[in-house]
Amino acid sequence: MKKLLMFSLLLAWAVPASATVYTDATGDEFFGGPGHIDIASVEVTNTATDITFAITLNGDILATDWGKYMVIIDSVAGGDTVGNGWGRPISMTSGADYWIGSWVDSGNGAELYDYTGAWNLQEATYNAPPNNDISISTSTNTATITTTMANLGLTPGDSFEFDVFTSGGGGTDGAVDSLGNPNQQVGDWGDQSNAFPQTYVTVPEPATMCLLAIGGVLALRRRS
Numbered sequence: 150m151k152k153l154l155m156f157s158l159l160l161a162w163a164v165p166a167s168a169t170v171y172t173d174a175t176g177d178e179f180f181g182g183p184g185h186i187d188i189a190s191v192e193v194t195n196t197a198t199d200i201t202f203a204i205t206l207n208g209d210i211l212a213t214d215w216g217k218y219m220v221i222i223d224s225v226a227g228g229d230t231v232g233n234g235w236g237r238p239i240s241m242t243s244g245a246d247y248w249i250g251s252w253v254d255s256g257n258g259a260e261l262y263d264y265t266g267a268w269n270l271q272e273a274t275y276n277a278p279p280n281n282d283i284s285i286s287t288s289t290n291t292a293t294i295t296t297t298m299a300n301l302g303l304t305p306g307d308s309f310e311f312d313v314f315t316s317g318g319g320g321t322d323g324a325v326d327s328l329g330n331p332n333q334q335v336g337d338w339g340d341q342s343n344a345f346p347q348t349y350v351t352v353p354e355p356a357t358m359c360l361l362a363i364g365g366v367l368a369l370r371r372r373s
């Protein structure tokens with residue numbers, strides 16, 4: 150029995166985590182600052198209930214803490230082909246349904262908007278439950294944002310299109326960097342630009358699958 154359990158645990162350890170890493174060029178923004186709004190990569194992961202975007206920048210986002218980090222998402226039919234939840238000069242021509250806007254100054258924060266003919270604030274880190282199903286954590290180079298799958302109209306197995314942008318605090322500041330665009334996205338702060346959609350396929354939670362596998366092995370063992 151001990152050997153079987155050890156084998157099962159080894160199997161669980163060996164199953165890779167469900168992470169997709171999208172890399173971006175560095176030095177591909179007009180600002181040329183300390184790199185805190187120059188996207189280096191984004192790792193997307195999901196569990197059965199939650200989805201996480203870990204945005205890694207080419208500089209220290211805490212030392213220079215005015216960066217804004219945003220995700221535009223096309224996960225269901227329809228959507229906004231010209232705008233987004235923050236009214237920034239950024240569009241997703243396939244039809245944006247959700248918008249995440251986050252900041253790392255003033256103690257960090259994030260908002261999630263959905264589009265139903267107009268953009269509506271659905272979740273915010275500063276809201277009381279149940280309207281605070283979004284979180285942000287930071288390290289030197291990475292801002293990590295988590296919300297629920299349901300908040301983005303997703304169930305495990307669904308795929309969706311997205312792009313990640315950086316910007317400044319001005320209300321008309323555009324996409325200084327785009328994850329999907331390895332070339333310079335805009336020439337100045339207020340320039341209009343379009344998303345370069347990336348595809349993510351959500352998967353069932355690996356931990357759940359491992360537990361099911363272990364449960365199956367133990368059940369077989371009991372039966373024999």
Ligand SMILES: [Ca+2]
Pocket residue numbers: 173174175176177178187188189326
């Ligand atoms: Ca970049």
Ligand SMILES: [Ca+2]
Pocket residue numbers: 223224225226227228229243244245246
């Ligand atoms: Ca859509």
Ligand SMILES: [Ca+2]
Pocket residue numbers: 173174177188326327328329330331332
């Ligand atoms: Ca880019």
